[in-house]
């Protein structure tokens with residue numbers, strides 16, 4: 084049995100825990116996958132490195148309304164060079180990060196999976212037993228795909244593999260209606276492939292504010308083939324190297340078939356809690372979500388609901404948000420709390436924002452309008468809502484934007500901002516001052532008139548949304 088001061092399972096957000104305070108400790112980092120985890124290797128970073136050229140190509144196609152013409156066909160897209168630029172950068176960061184950790188005298192990296200065999204005791208895949216008084220679970224989540232016939236065909240991909248394919252496929256079928264499906268539909272469509280998105284329910288991006296989701300669905304249907312209320316049931320290979328995906332209508336009466344060169348299954352992710360054999364360590368796992376249960380300080384809870392001293396968790400393995408900025412925040416909380424048990428800090432999950440890097444971009448924070456109405460009813464409050472069109476502010480005219488809106492939801496009596504939801508160019512950046520206002524308790528009236536808004540920047544859409552709210 085080898086003993087350490089701290090064992091970290093997972094080299095994604097787990098790897099960022101080790102600040103100078105940990106220099107004097109013997110630390111083991113265990114990761115059976117690619118060093119650096121999901122965001123770096125197969126998640127946020129490579130997807131956005133694909134989104135950026137796709138966004139430019141798609142925007143170029145839409146220039147005619149501005150009196151400029153640009154012909155960006157799929158022939159103009161050099162997929163291998165885009166791919167190699169992305170992974171030339173990312174793979175080097177992963178190998179460099181691993182080499183750096185291996186160079187540290189008090190850090191030991193185990194490149195294999197591990198599971199608990201008892202409280203505070205782990206066994207690696209090669210059979211080595213490890214223990215430590217402090218164990219940090221940062222083992223993330225993994226892709227979930229339906230086990231339909233043909234799912235193992237080489238033409239069928241997930242987000243883990245599709246970014247490394249050799250060429251831009253001519254026809255791509257994307258299954259799913261969440262963030263991953265939306266972003267890859269934009270990537271492949273923007274780069275010139277023929278995209279068909281198949282979704283089981285009637286709505287895309289179901290967690291979003293209804294008005295935003297409906298607008299996005301309209302934009303998606305304008306850009307690529309969109310088929311809602313169809314469930315895939317079989318994928319079969321064709322002689323020419325393509326595959327046929329057969330789907331059945333949600334009512335079960337009809338079938339449809341799509342021929343594709345690549346099928347991307349974007350059907351969700353599940354926490355990697357099961358791989359840890361958590362029962363052996365008495366760790367509580369939520370039976371529905373399969374998330375490891377933690378308290379507000381990221382301390383792991385035991386099956387009796389009490390804190391398991393010395394066991395911590397962060398990120399996708401315990402957090403329903405499945406977002407990197409949440410995993411990073413929780414990693415900072417754990418990094419502090421492990422070293423300062425007498426001064427525990429709390430994770431702040433009040434206003435978790437998210438952006439979907441589609442065309443147009445979407446960004447969201449706080450309550451949707453429907454949630455705010457339900458909240459108001461329960462609490463005897465009233466809300467005020469303003470949806471300000473991008474096309475009604477000066478920079479929106481310059482862009483000839485016809486779809487963007489900035490929607491702000493606030494408490495009518497207090498001016499407190501309850502939620503903000505944007506669709507349109509640069510939404511992921513435009514939302515940041517609204518996140519800031521919510522986080523620091525700045526009310527909508529103060530925010531609108533207590534500062535200058537640069538004219539004629541697109542940020543005026545936020546100012547005007549705030550000014551359009553009605554207060555008692």
Ligand SMILES: Cc1cc2nc3c(=O)[nH]c(=O)nc-3n(C[C@H](O)[C@H](O)[C@H](O)COP(=O)(O)OP(=O)(O)OC[C@H]3O[C@@H](n4cnc5c(N)ncnc54)[C@H](O)[C@@H]3O)c2cc1C
Pocket residue numbers: 092093094095096097113114115116117118119120121122123125126127128130195196197198221222223224242263355358359397398399400405406407408409410
């Ligand atoms: C395609 C895609 C795009 C995304 N885009 C965004 C985005 O734009 N913005 C955003 O905020 N989020 C995005 N996300 C989500 C984001 O990537 C995750 O929320 C985040 O990476 C989770 O970090 P983590 O540290 O919890 O886990 P991970 O980074 O997944 O790290 C977990 C590590 O643990 C290892 N591991 C698992 N089990 C074991 C075990 N038993 N033993 C040893 N090692 C183990 C795994 O190999 C993995 O390397 C995206 C995700 C995907 C898939």
Ligand SMILES: NC(=O)c1ccc[n+]([C@@H]2O[C@H](COP(=O)([O-])OP(=O)(O)OC[C@H]3O[C@@H](n4cnc5c(N)ncnc54)[C@H](O)[C@@H]3O)[C@@H](O)[C@H]2O)c1
Pocket residue numbers: 228229258259260261262263264266282283284314315349350351352404405406437438439440
């Ligand atoms: N920009 C971002 O922040 C970003 C980008 C990508 C991913 N992510 C994170 O990654 C997570 C996973 O993304 P995702 O899009 O895979 O998951 P998701 O849960 O958002 O969407 C999954 C989709 O697959 C469908 N689905 C599930 N099972 C199915 C089946 N058997 N047949 C047909 N359809 C099925 C669901 O109806 C849903 O539309 C997200 O929760 C998100 O937090 C974030």
